[in-house]
Amino acid sequence: MIYNLSQILEQSAERFPDKEAFKCLDKALSYAVLDEKADQLAAFLIKSGLKKGDRVAIYMNRCLDTAIAVYGILRAGGVFVAINPLLPANRSLLIINDCGIEFILTTVSQQTKVKEILKESPLLKVVGLSDEENENWVSWNTIFTKSMESFKRPTIVEEDLASILYTSGSTGVPKGIMHSHKSLVCLAKLEADLHHSTHLDIIGNFAPLHFDQSLFGYFSGPLVGATTVIFPDAYVKLPASLSMLAAKEKITLWFSVPLILMQVLMHGDIDNKDFSALRYVRFGGEVFPVNQLRTLMKKWPHVKFINSYGPSEVARCTYNILVEPPQTDDPIPLGTVWGNTEYKILDEKDQEVKKGDPGELVVRTGTRMIGYWNNKALTEKSFFRISQVSGYDHIYYRTGDLVRENRKEELMFLGRIDRQIKLRGYRIELDEIEAVLQQNEKVNEVAVIVTTKEGGDRELEAVIRPVDKATIDIRELILFCSAHLPTYSIPQKITLLDDFPRTGSGKIDRNAIVRQIENNAL
Amino acid sequence: MNDKIITYIKEEIAIMPLDSIDVHEDLLGSGIVDSLGMMKLVVFLEKEFQVKIAPEDMTVENFDTINHISEYLSKK
Structure with missing residues (x-):
């Protein structure tokens, strides 16, 4: 066993x-x-x-x-x-x-x-x-x-x-x-079941090891004796090379963020490449724009597409197998949970919502984390416990994701209950970026927000009220961010303001800032 | 040509502060440029040097170093 x-x-x-495990x-x-x-x-x-x-x-x-x-x-x-x-x-x-x-x-x-x-x-x-x-x-x-x-x-x-x-x-x-070991072995087995994978499969591993999508290639592949193809960094950045390599290696199982698939669709010259070996394309990490998903599904009609969702704390927990290209531009459901997983949707008072109402998704599953390293308080805060009897609780992980059930009892993603966002597949805490910028002595107040540009591109922006406008240098602030934050968390633009739009109670009105930037009023 | 490309990479798309970039340095493997930066670079090159870069040309061989980028462009 x-x-x-x-x-x-x-x-x-x-x-x-003698079979190739990794290539x-x-x-x-x-x-x-x-x-x-x-x-x-x-x-x-x-x-x-x-x-x-x-x-x-x-x-x-x-x-x-x-x-x-x-x-x-x-x-x-x-x-x-x-x-x-x-x-x-x-x-x-x-x-x-x-x-x-x-x-x-x-x-x-x-x-x-x-x-x-x-x-x-x-x-x-x-x-x-x-x-x-x-x-x-x-x-x-x-x-x-x-x-x-x-x-x-x-x-x-x-x-x-x-x-x-x-x-x-x-x-x-x-x-x-x-x-x-238990939760990761469990994940490997669930993923192998989902794809009916065998030793004949060839897995495309696009994610770096510090991103949990890679667990599929590193464990679920070897579990069935498949071959996992590791795509080097340069190939992941250049869609033409990536699609050439994926076709050459005859990848059968593909798991990546939507961004990689979108780039391959747009710049990968896929019409002139042979993807007949491909069986499944699974995507996750963020929302796949439906019109692009539809175009890709029409180009690869022999492939089954799966939307796969789950915070790293439970690895993954839902899947949605798409049998045909979506007819409308309505959001794609997250799908249903694994067989070994239960969930509830809770309101602000931790009571279950009425069927179809929005609320926070909490999940009880075999792939749940043990907790956060050396942080008992944060771990306990992230768990929702239902005591069965003294000493035995059912433990659910609070995803922080706002969802509702549709008529088919599939989960629909509505947003976050906090200020965590997903940008290009990366999980970003807006509060963390604000906390870092706040440490800079020239910063008085800061708001970090996400704006949507024409064409649908989303950008991370910071708006700052400086201590003294005369001495602050935006280039210096960017350097400060790059010394303390991962690249994907560095604001793409920083704007200086004498004061922020505020709510009635004097708090920074972040929604108003977003509106003003999007209307070019800042 | 190399200087213009270096300046653009340093000032617009490099994901870390850089003093200089060697023309043989691996832009992609070393993490100087990410995938979005690569797309921006292609748009910049098309505009700056009045060329059309076909999707099938956006390969590791043509784009891994500044030297290879200018070799590729001079063949256009």
């Missing part, structure tokens, strides 16, 4: 030793080779002092080594923490310090940024840089030439922690979502 993630690899290495351009890892390399990495980590439950950072862009890193850490009983290498060093350090990381796994291509991190955190042990340069560093080559005689795989039970995924927090400090 498979109850931990390391067994996924172990089992497929027995069943399909990236002209390089590939068979299941047998990946299994051996994961053992070698695990042996090294344990010998270097890793104890069960210790956190290990993976600091890599999209490449084949990510697969070895993930399975090696898990096999050693460690917890993988994928860090986006495009984050500013300050923010990477916040994560490293928050969960007490001692090991960082990387590649030579990231060495400039890693060395910057090491200046502040010199005790980190590094895997992936030249071992001749520093006694705390070891190269991948050295690890793969070590003998394994004394290595004994540790026991890993399903409740053990497997991963911490950091996401924006509204106070300006990222929060770490903890998933156990």
